[in-house]
Amino acid sequence: MTAQGLRPRSWFGPALVFLALLALWWASSHGDWISRVFLPTPEATLDSLREGLLTGDLLAYSSATVSRMLQGWLLASVIGIGLGAVIGISATARTYLQPTLEFMRPLPASALLPLAISLFGLSPNMVLSVVAFGAMWPVLLATVHGFAAVEPRLQEVAQCLQLSRRDFVWKVGLPNALPDILAGMRLSLTVSLIVAVVGEMIASQEGLGQAILLAARSFRASELFAGIVLLGLIGFASNALLAKLERRFLKWQQP
Template structure:
């Protein structure tokens, strides 16, 4: 990283910190001034105390680990299925012709619409939540992979034909590296989707996790615990997205021009 890039990164971090500080200041003012009842909007100090107590000696740490495990398992399964199917569909014009209408039909369906059929098959179990998470998070990876593989330049296909490369060799050595930027972008989006669906699934299926903790806190009017759970969800989203962004930058270093 050059000096200019480092200075730019510091400036952007400072700007983001200033926005965050302004939002927290507005929250502090609204709660302390009584603009909104503390039954619904706790003070930042109360939410922070609930967060610390819940992670230190309360059940919040266990709930967080349960949600993280469910999110990561669904994301990994979705990524594997999305990449495998995307490579197959993207590298075959026949498969794209036959399957594109079905993909366009299924893609807009919200993952929550599959909760009733999933409950009928798996019951109110962790497997039901995992299946819905994997289905909902698979589409960003699948569609990004199809787009990346189908966008391979025609001359590369001609080179592969001239070298008599098999379809598997072409996919692994040419199509997959070409589609890698799209795949990684789809995986970042899928991580966010998997977190959201994990929380919703925990609320619906009464599975241990942050979703259930937030729902129970809301029903009991424990606003500070509710906000502590929401803060944890935001932190998980930021950390996971930042980690994937760093991994993406490292994996795509070969594309960067000197």
């Protein structure tokens, strides 16, 4: 059976789960299991989503959040890959820096918002710095692992060929670490979206986070759920696009 023949079946299960959750939502809201003040109907949510995108500010808010997410993610990726390559290629650097990395890695980015506010004020740069910090760790640690896992015999071959450190990183280390790096970047993209929304909520920056918070404070449940649905769509689309790019970059690994 061809891969094309498997695709409809591979989508059937996820589609069935999605429809079941949608049916449960519809039954819960229409059956008044939960007050509509807190749980709007799917139809009301769809109406708020359509109205917000066509005539409201949802499109501008979405653009601001996506821009903040992508900027923080790109900055985190550049810093994470650069530092990860430097640390991963050197056993000495890993020995000295690994404890510090393990100490800083679990720190939640949202907990650093007060520090970022004191340094940058309530500005877009403050949110961007926190997004980059939170999204950097998956890329950094994945890059360190990828470079550290280079086959020792490849290092011996590189020494025999008298490859410089730069050539070894570019021609041997990076291809070996690429699967780990791309996996870390996919996780980092999700983290950047989460931290961007949290930053917008706390720092009152324009975006979906601020829109959702204001809707919750005003008990506009349909607008709140519309924002949540939009965030889910952004996360799903960005992850699907990056997964497609990952398969393309790693095509040489496929049998």
